[in-house]
Amino acid sequence: MATDWAINTAAMVKKPYFIEKAQALLPRLYRVEEFPVSCEEKRKSKDGYGKGDVLILDFGHNHAAYFRFFCRSVGSPMDAPAFLHIKFCETEKELWEDTANYNGWISKGWLQEEWLHIDELPRLIEMERRYAFRFVKITVLDTSPKFRVVLEQAARIKVSSVKEEDVELITSEDALLQKIDEASVRTLANCMQTVFEDGPKRDRRLWLGDLRLQALTNYETFKNQNLVKRSLYLFAGLPNQKGMIPACIFERPEPLMDDTFLLDYALFFAPVLEEYYEYTKDKETLEELAQCAFLQMDIAMEFVENGIVCEEGKDVGAGVYHCFIDWNEVLDKQCAMQAVILYALRYCRKLCRLLGMPEKEEYYKNLYEEMKQAAYEKFWDTQRQVFVSGKEEQISIASQVWMILAQAVPKEEAAALLERTKDSPVVMVTPYMHHFYVTALLESDEKAKAAVHVKAYWGGMIQAGADTFWELYNPANEKESPYGSHCVNSYCHAWSCTPAYLLRKYGLDKHL
């Protein structure tokens, strides 16, 4: 994700001890050489490629990789530079997009294309940058009338800190479910580099909201627990002067806090830490980082008055906060944010229990009860029996989902609440929000509905040709983009990888 969230504060307070611990866990990357499974060519001469000729390589699957090829000249001696355009595409449709006229609002620099002049051939061209691609389209912009180029030995070096073959895929008679599982695992593998990346094509950074979902899926698949640990230490090591951890971390040239702060993301530090402990029993990390989790809650409380979190972006004397929740521009986020605080309070309580801090546990318990009570008073529409948010009393799926996940809704009423609100015009936009919807269904004992939703939503991407899951998927509009152009959408995005977790953790394939 990328957007122009307002800057809360830009002063970073580096914690060297935490950063050092994180850096000591820098993973080794596996590098696997792969060759195209097919290639398509459009050329005028039998012998090499000349001006305007095109070669399209298909590597079979979308992956984070480096690209290389061998180029030599044929015909007369090479009397001019060879001039090539090379475009890397995650999906087939990108091959034919006119990038020259790209006019989206995020950087044109994200378009995966290069212009190469080669003065001397033969030469092994080893491209310096990493790309995310299944397809490579090489267009010969020019040679000269006297020579052409031969493009051969094309290969990519796939990189990841995990090996896909280490994960046993689910066995299901449902071919679509199988494919969903495979694509989920591949998506995660692609996003597991030296940190959990957002997407290997674009952003390529560690985001806390995405980390949560990646960590959960990792525990059920690759079990690279050190990468979660490294990520936790990175976040804890790079807060601002208040102690708030950023929504996102830059790894290079050295670890750096982004100046984007999202309250919901910061509060997810507690669940990520608690779940990490549950899977690893790594008490040292728990002890070292719990304070950081608690601190995020303290900061959240600055935006709470009379048990209610203030509206996003409104200054109530403590500055403003921003939160993510979902990418729906019309979504009123206050109610969902209230629920995320409740949700995080439960994890803070769990951390206290694990650490033997009964007084603090009691404090969080009371806070939870007060804020839950206040939430019902403020957000619960008794007549319509739904949570509403904001002055317009907006009914969104997100508000209900988060109140259910916060366990603020009696279990026996949750399913009906979701059913009542599922056709709200304030729809879910991201796979990220769809994941929480599925978990809310599971929380409501609606395993069959959860399974159906996974199959419909993620299966929809598979049917549209996905082999890794996308940053954004709107079944009604395949070209939808939050960036003004779907050319820069990421077609392999961390927050979409959770079916592999949902299928394994909840055995969803058994409920269809």
Add this chain to the structure above:
Amino acid sequence: MATDWAINTAAMVKKPYFIEKAQALLPRLYRVEEFPVSCEEKRKSKDGYGKGDVLILDFGHNHAAYFRFFCRSVGSPMDAPAFLHIKFCETEKELWEDTANYNGWISKGWLQEEWLHIDELPRLIEMERRYAFRFVKITVLDTSPKFRVVLEQAARIKVSSVKEEDVELITSEDALLQKIDEASVRTLANCMQTVFEDGPKRDRRLWLGDLRLQALTNYETFKNQNLVKRSLYLFAGLPNQKGMIPACIFERPEPLMDDTFLLDYALFFAPVLEEYYEYTKDKETLEELAQCAFLQMDIAMEFVENGIVCEEGKDVGAGVYHCFIDWNEVLDKQCAMQAVILYALRYCRKLCRLLGMPEKEEYYKNLYEEMKQAAYEKFWDTQRQVFVSGKEEQISIASQVWMILAQAVPKEEAAALLERTKDSPVVMVTPYMHHFYVTALLESDEKAKAAVHVKAYWGGMIQAGADTFWELYNPANEKESPYGSHCVNSYCHAWSCTPAYLLRKYGLDKHL
């Protein structure tokens, strides 16, 4: 020069001994760091460059050089690649040319521009390729809304196998002559790399016709005699199976014969060798390479019937030959080619004299007399008192110039012949041909006219802004190009460097 000369034959017969001798003479390149003398910027923010901003650096003079700069980001952390377009221009007018719509007939790859994606900043960008430039135009194609880039510490590393400061410029009260001399020396320095290059921007190869003029100018200026020697051995080491030496040599990845053969160029091997000996007294080279010079004449004789060279491109049973003479498409070259053979025969005689080969010397003397006699019968128009060429009896400056240089015209008649034909509609197009015109004036004892012509023609380039001399200069059309677009013209071209030779050798500055 570059054109689609037909291929005589493509089989190269490498002579390892000659190649080794040439390679042992590979010169060391001097690398001199230079900084911009001025810079012009168009940017929206005080702090760094964002999307659409432009920085133009002026290094004061056109040079063959490598470029580097330091790039860092300002604003929020760098959340997208920086995407830059960098264009290198020999002249100011190129800065504003729309290269995207370039449609000339030689390779688009010669346009000196690059597109750079930089994933991580700060970074010292050291561009890999060599360019010829005075100006660098950096356009920021995109950053992101959150950061901008700072471009600083721009420098270029000028490269040449000679040092300009080693040459003492002429001292003249005529400022224009001074500038002509300076630009000539600079042009030559730029073209003296690991071989004598055609032009540092485009072609960058060793051409025999250009070598002749560069060698002469070098003897009067840099005196890097080993570079001439190396060039001679390269040509001698890379003939075709008949022994004909190519018009041009490729140096890398290993020395290679071009498949372009020009009879006039091949015959210039004799004058280059003879003059090299005169300046160096290097008898070993003379002895080793004279056979190669003689062989070019033997090959030329295959195209001679009854003392007359056949027409260019016509097959008279011995294949076809091509020649250069000048870049004027309407020029009939037969008469000039006949004169070039006569000219080369004189140098073959000189070589025989130096080597003590009286019988061969006599043979060339007789051949010269026969062919001169035949030339008068075939090409001399008694009525109009001019040389004519071809069926149309074309009167060109080139025919007269070469007959005078071949000493086929009595000295006392030469000046009048040039005067009679100077307004021929078959004009001279290249500085290369203009050089021979000036030498024909000198051969006719017209030093003042020669000086005036140098000042008018090369001075015209200076007045049009040149600081190195161009591949092509038509005072009537500054945008003229043999390539369909003047964007790919070379603005520093070896064959234009001769004023430095003419001024010194003939003291032309004393005759104005």
